[in-house]
Amino acid sequence: MSATNTILCIGSYFKGARFLEECKRLGCHTILVTHEKLQNEAWPRAAIDEFFMLPDMYKQPDVTYAISYLARERTIDRIVPLDDYDVETAAGLREHLRIPGMGDTTARYFRDKLAMRVQARDKGIAVPEFVHVLNYPRLHEFMARVPAPWVLKPRSEASSMGIKKIHNADELWQTLETLWDRQSYYVLEKFVPGDVYHVDSIVNDKQVLFSISNKYGLPPMTVYQGGGVFVTSTLPYGGEEDQALQTINRQVIEAMGMVRGVTHAEFIRGHEDGRFYFLEIAARVGGANIDLMIEHATGLNLWAEWARVEVSHLRGEPYTLPP
Numbered sequence: 001m002s003a004t005n006t007i008l009c010i011g012s013y014f015k016g017a018r019f020l021e022e023c024k025r026l027g028c029h030t031i032l033v034t035h036e037k038l039q040n041e042a043w044p045r046a047a048i049d050e051f052f053m054l055p056d057m058y059k060q061p062d063v064t065y066a067i068s069y070l071a072r073e074r075t076i077d078r079i080v081p082l083d084d085y086d087v088e089t090a091a092g093l094r095e096h097l098r099i100p101g102m103g104d105t106t107a108r109y110f111r112d113k114l115a116m117r118v119q120a121r122d123k124g125i126a127v128p129e130f131v132h133v134l135n136y137p138r139l140h141e142f143m144a145r146v147p148a149p150w151v152l153k154p155r156s157e158a159s160s161m162g163i164k165k166i167h168n169a170d171e172l173w174q175t176l177e178t179l180w181d182r183q184s185y186y187v188l189e190k191f192v193p194g195d196v197y198h199v200d201s202i203v204n205d206k207q208v209l210f211s212i213s214n215k216y217g218l219p220p221m222t223v224y225q226g227g228g229v230f231v232t233s234t235l236p237y238g239g240e241e242d243q244a245l246q247t248i249n250r251q252v253i254e255a256m257g258m259v260r261g262v263t264h265a266e267f268i269r270g271h272e273d274g275r276f277y278f279l280e281i282a283a284r285v286g287g288a289n290i291d292l293m294i295e296h297a298t299g300l301n302l303w304a305e306w307a308r309v310e311v312s313h314l315r316g317e318p319y320t321l322p323p
Contacts, residue, residue, distance in 0.1 A: 004029070004075070005028045005029065005077050005078075005311065005314055005315065006029040006030075006031065006074055006075060006076050006077050006078075007028045007029070007030055007031070007077065007078050007080060007307075007310065008031040008032075008033065008067070008070070008076050008078070008079050008080070009030065009031065009032050009079075009080050009081075009082050010034075010057070010079065010080070010081050010082065010086040010089055010090050010093075011032060011033070011034045011035075011038070011081075011082035011086065012034070012035055012057040012058070012083050012085050012086050012089075013038070013082070013083040014034075014042075014043070015082050015083060015285075015287070016083075016285075017042075017043065017044045017303075018291075018301055018303035018304050018307075019080065019082065019303040019304070019306055019307045020032065020043075020044050020047045020048055020307075021044050021047040021304075022303070022304040022307035022308060023307045023310075023311065024044075024046075024047035024048075024049075025047075026307065026311045028311060029049050029050075030047060030048050030049050030050075031048075031049065031051075031052070031074070031076075032048045032050070032051050032052070033052045033053075033054060033066070033067070033070075034051075034052075034053060034054075034057070035053065035054060035055075035056075035057050036053045036054065036055050039051075039053050052066075052070070057085075057086070057089070058085070058089065060092075063089060063093070064092070064093065064096055067079075067093050067097070068096070068097065071097060076097065076099060077099070077314050078099065078100070078101060078310055078314055079093050079094055079097075079099055079101065080306075080310060081283075081284070082284075083284065084111070084282050087102075087107050087110055087282070087283055087284065088104070088107050088108075088111050088156075090102075090107075091103055091104050091106070091107035092104060100313075102259070102261070106256070106257045106258075109255075109257065109281075110256060110258075110263075110281055110282055110283040111156050111282075112155050112156055113153050113154070113155045113156070113187050113280055114130075114132055114155045114187045115155075116256065116278075116280060116281060117130050117189075117278075119255055119256060120252060120255055120256075120278045123251070123254075123255040125248065125252060125255060125278050126248075126275060126276065126278065127277055127278050127279075128189050128190045128191075128192045128268070128277050129146050129189070129190040130187050130188065130189040130190065131188050132187055132188075133152070133176065133183050133186040133187060133188055134183070134184045139172075139188065142188065143169050143172070148166065148167055148168050148169075149165055149167045149191040150165075150166045150172070150188050150189060151163060151164070151165055151166065151188070151189045151190075151191050151221075152164045152165075152166050152172070152175060152186055152187075152188055152189075153186060153187050153188075154185060154186055155185050155186060161224070163221055163224075163225075165191060165221075165225075166188070172188070192270045192272075192277060193270070193271045193272070194268040194269045194271050194277075195215060195216075195219075195268065195271075196215075196216045196219040196220065196266060196267070196268050197213060197215050197216065197235075197245055197266065197267045197268070197269065197276075198214050198216065198232065198265065198266045198267070198286060198290070199211050199212065199213050199214070199245050199246070199249040199263075199264075199265045199267070200212055200214070200262070200263070200264050200265075200290065200294055200302060201249060201253065201263045201265070202261075202262055202302065202305050202306070202321070203253060203258045203259070203260055203262070203263060203309075204260045204309050204313075204319050205260065206254070206258070206259055206260075208249070208250050208253055209319075209321055210300065210305075210321055211246060211249055211250075212234060212294055212297070212298060213234070213235040213241065213242045213245040213246060213249075214232050214233060214234050214235060214290070214293075214294075215232065215233060215235055215241070216230075216232045217229070217230075217231030217233070218230075218231070219268075220266075230288055232288075232290060232293065233293075234293070234294075234297045241269075244276050245267060245276065248276050248278065249265055249267075252265055252278055252281055253265070253281070256281060258283065260309050260310070260313055261283055261306060261309065261310075262284065262305070262306045262309075263282065263283060263284075264282045264284060264285065264290070265278070265281040265282075266280050266281070267279055285302045285303055285306065286302075291303060299322070299323070300322060305321070305322075
């Protein structure tokens with residue numbers, strides 16, 4: 001039975017080796033679809049039954065055509081995105097092929113910084129004040145009410161990529177002129193000075209079975225734009241910060257509708273009020289070797305456990321955390 005289970009992984013970046021290896025260890029037929037430029041990376045070839053490459057991982061409808069072609073001769077049971085940029089692609093493919101898993105609407109909450117902010121705010125979760133870069137009267141009202149500086153964020157980039165700190169209204173309008181018709185793909189947010197944290201979780205049947213709270217040495221945006229060393233560390237278990245983060249993390253995961261998988265959520269604690277605010281959440285394993293830090297801290301590998309969650313659900317078997 002297990003040998004017939006087919007897991008197709010979409011990987012536009014080189015990551016997720018432990019996921020593939022665990023799927024193979026569990027007896028699944030594994031397929032990897034990745035970009036041509038990644039063909040010579042150190043993929044775990046022994047754990048990959050079929051290896052396919054595309055010249056463009058985001059060009060539609062070509063990606064849908066390619067996966068649909070593979071499905072002519074294969075029964076694909078699950079589609080898993082290995083990177084943040086693949087979450088929406090995988091969701092669209094699941095919708096098209098009617099394969100169980102996160103669909104387009106839910107995927108928005110884990111990729112679109114505007115969608116996740118609106119959803120969190122509507123569910124009573126604290127978020128920095130924000131406005132969609134769409135309606136100019138609303139932009140004027142926001143800037144008049146919320147003192148600068150602000151942060152201009154692309155709605156669907158990963159981590160701190162593309163984020164720009166805006167110091168006044170003139171700078172904003174000048175920046176928006178360079179965006180042309182791409183303006184509506186951005187959100188403007190109040191800049192909140194503070195310490196940035198991340199909580200990494202395993203979710204199954206809408207229940208958070210595991211989560212660990214961590215604190216960045218410097219905010220990722222500071223390191224990404226200004227240089228320095230990326231540092232993060234686990235927080236003391238059961239401490240004041242850990243308890244607060246565990247609570248808001250569960251609220252966010254419930255609000256976004258995560259059913260099963262892994263999440264990487266980021267929060268900021270404002271220096272002015274000491275309050276935790278939700279920044280963003282992703283349906284993926286944290287990057288920058290965060291998975292290795294968590295494995296050394298807990299003995300648990302998020303990639304491998306994600307694979308176990310997926311395969312357990314596929315086979316109708318209970319999933320249990322390792323010690």
